[in-house]
Amino acid sequence: xxxxxxxxxxxxxxxxxxxxxxxxxxxxxxxxxxxxxxxxxxxxxxxxxxxxxxxxxxxxxxxxxxxxxxxxxxxxxxxxxxxxxxxxxxxxxxxxxxxxxxxxxxxxxxxxxxx
Numbered sequence: 001x002x003x004x005x006x007x008x009x010x011x012x013x014x015x016x017x018x019x020x021x022x023x024x025x026x027x028x029x030x031x032x033x034x035x036x037x038x039x040x041x042x043x044x045x046x047x048x049x050x051x052x053x054x055x056x057x058x059x060x061x062x063x064x065x066x067x068x069x070x071x072x073x074x075x076x077x078x079x080x081x082x083x084x085x086x087x088x089x090x091x092x093x094x095x096x097x098x099x100x101x102x103x104x105x106x107x108x109x110x111x112x113x114x115x
Contacts, residue, residue: 024090062097
């Protein structure tokens with residue numbers, strides 16, 4: 001498996017709860033859909049704009065897809081694009097980076113350098 005990063009956006013509250021419990025089980029939309037939603041790097045800006053505009057206190061989790069590949073499926077979503085969906089809880093060991101998501105003066109999210 002080639003090392004690949006995928007991304008999860010959630011509230012700082014959800015992330016802190018996951019850290020306390022030792023596993024990330026997902027947010028409301030994940031629980032309703034039966035899988036944890038992720039984005040690839042090239043999908044992230046649109047995901048933020050479409051689903052998180054105006055929200056604050058968010059964290060961006062960088063996940064090593066290779067550590068969860070057995071339960072990860074790439075499925076069509078927005079416009080037929082394939083999005084990564086995890087059909088299991090996310091083990092915290094697979095989270096390799098976390099970044100608080102900040103916005104600029106126009107309210108647009110500023111992604112960490114390198115994305």
